[in-house]
Amino acid sequence: MSSAVLKSPPAKRSFREQMHQAREDAIIQAVNRLLAEKGFDAMTVDEVAAEVGIAKASLYKHFSSKEDLAAAAMVKVMLRAVAFLDNLDTSERPIDLLKAVARWTMEVQLAGEMPSLPSENSALRGALMVNTAYMDGLMQVSDRLGAWIEAAQADGSLNRNLPPIAVLYTLYARACDPVLGFLRASGTHSDSEIIDMVMTSCFEGLNAR
Amino acid sequence: MSSAVLKSPPAKRSFREQMHQAREDAIIQAVNRLLAEKGFDAMTVDEVAAEVGIAKASLYKHFSSKEDLAAAAMVKVMLRAVAFLDNLDTSERPIDLLKAVARWTMEVQLAGEMPSLPSENSALRGALMVNTAYMDGLMQVSDRLGAWIEAAQADGSLNRNLPPIAVLYTLYARACDPVLGFLRASGTHSDSEIIDMVMTSCFEGLNAR
DNA sequence: GTCTATAAATGGATAGAC
DNA sequence: GTCTATCCATTTATAGAC
Structure with a gap:
């Protein structure tokens, strides 16, 4: 059990694992896209396999169920979110x-x-609740956003009429705000204009100032 | 084809139609509930039949497909929305x-x-787009909200930094705002408090005033 | 128009050869 | 670990008796 006697793994093993990881990344990317496009219920495992270009049975060697597949995609974006937070300039x-x-x-x-x-x-939902990687990421994100929310309310820049949890959930909800899709479908604005508008309605509010 | 020669329908026919209508109302109510609870993809026609208490085949005598079923429910809420607008005091x-x-x-x-x-x-989506009752209701609602939005921007009470269409879609999005469910799941607030909070974030915005 | 029974197709998951 | 082939449950939809 002493780690001192363990040699570093041979290159071949590492290479194989890299291939394995690359394959799984491709799978997760496909899942992510389909999950964004049609949601969990409408997404089929056959579609995922077809998009990745492998047999369905091969998929099940990597992930044991459809829920597992989706959970892995959710974990991936959660880790992306954590990475994004890590790269923010916290002096702002x-x-x-x-x-x-x-x-x-x-x-x-x-x-x-x-x-x-x-x-x-x-x-x-159940699969995510027992997924420690997902829950860890979620709690990490919530903790950091929560701290900023309290700080922003303390310094008077964030609306004090809202409990921090309502602010937190409101920010989370931007991830699935249908207004983005509605506005894009209307075809009258660019993506960056759309984001600016939703940012305005979210932070300025609908009331005039 | 002249309506003058048409007698009013016998009472028996009217009664039958009332029964028919009542049955369809019960169906639509069940659909509505299931659609709200699990969404279109996860809802099954078997569930609907079970909840109404009739055989699945009987359902298909009333509605020709699952899409039709869901569309009828959507039309119903759209009509409810129109009725709500009709009863508003427009002197406000x-x-x-x-x-x-x-x-x-x-x-x-x-x-x-x-x-x-x-x-x-x-x-x-496709079924709704070709459903004239739904599209009529949607346009009626949009027109009236659109007029109020322009009036509110003109009188200076509504944020002028947002194009009317962005305001309209933002209001529509409240119908499926996940923040309501999040807050309810957190169990820390009553329903009316929850609505007040989302009203605040929607109209006051997250920025302090 | 309501029922039972069933068709027809789909989708999640696995067996077993390589 | 990848494939083909298949199992089995579910689901949409219909047939046909009453």
């Missing part, structure tokens, strides 16, 4: 950090890379 | 009318009576 004002997060969230959604969860009580 | 300020609509929308959702559409490109 908390309110600006929160705005950056909201904007990033919407950019990911417009890029078709934000998997959409099923409406409420689904098998996927 | 436009901004207050818009707020009343937003609040009503969220109340319906929290009551579990707001059917949730599938994410994007579904068979249901």
Whole structure:
């Protein structure tokens, strides 16, 4: 059990694992796209296999169920979110950090890379709840956003009429805001204009100032 | 073809039609609830039949497909929305009318009576697009909200930094805002508090004032 | 128009050869 | 680990008796 006697793994093993990882990344990318496009219920495992270009049975060697497949995609975006937070310049004002997060969230959604969860009580919800990687990421993100929310309310830049949890959920909801899709379908604005508009309605509010 | 020669229908016929209508109302109510609870893809026709208490084949005598079933439910809520608009006191300020609509929308959702559409490109979308009752209702609602939005921007009570269409879609999005469900799941607030909070974030915005 | 029974197709998951 | 072939449950939809 002493790690001192363990040699580093031979190159061949590492290479194989890299291939394995690359394959799984390709799978997850396909899942992510389909999950964003049609949601968990409408997505079929056959579609995923077809998009990746492998047999369905091969998929099941990597992931043991459809829920597992979707959960892996959710974990991936959650890790992307954590990485995004890590790269933020925390010397900025908390309110600006929160705005950056909201904007990033919407950019990911417009890029078709934000998997959409099923409406409420689904098998996927349960799979995510017991997925430690997902829950860890979620709690990490929530903790950091929560701290910025409290700081921004303390310095007077964030609306104090809202409890922090309502602000947190409002920011999370930008990840699946249908207004982005509606506006894009209307065809009258560019993606960056769309994001600006939703940012305005989210932070300025509908009331005049 | 002259209507003058047509007698009014016998009472028996009217009674039968009433029964027929009542049955269809029960069906639609069940569809509405299931659609709100699990969405179109996860809802099965078997469930609907079971909830209504009739055989599945009987369902198909009333509605020719699952899409038809869902479309009928969507039409029903659209008509409810039109009726709600009809009963508003239009002597109130436009901004207050818009707020009343937003609040009503969220109340319906929290009551579990707001059917949730599938994410994007579904068979249901197509069925709705060619459903004249639905499209008529949608346009009627949009026209009236649009007029109030322009009036509210003109009188300076509604944010002028947003194009009317963005405001309209933002109001529509309250019908499926996941924040309501998140907050309810957190269990820390009553339904009316939840609605007040989302109203605040929607109209006041996240920025402090 | 309601029922039972069933067709027809789909989708999640696995067996077993290589 | 990848494939082909298949199992089995579910689901949409219909047939046909009453």
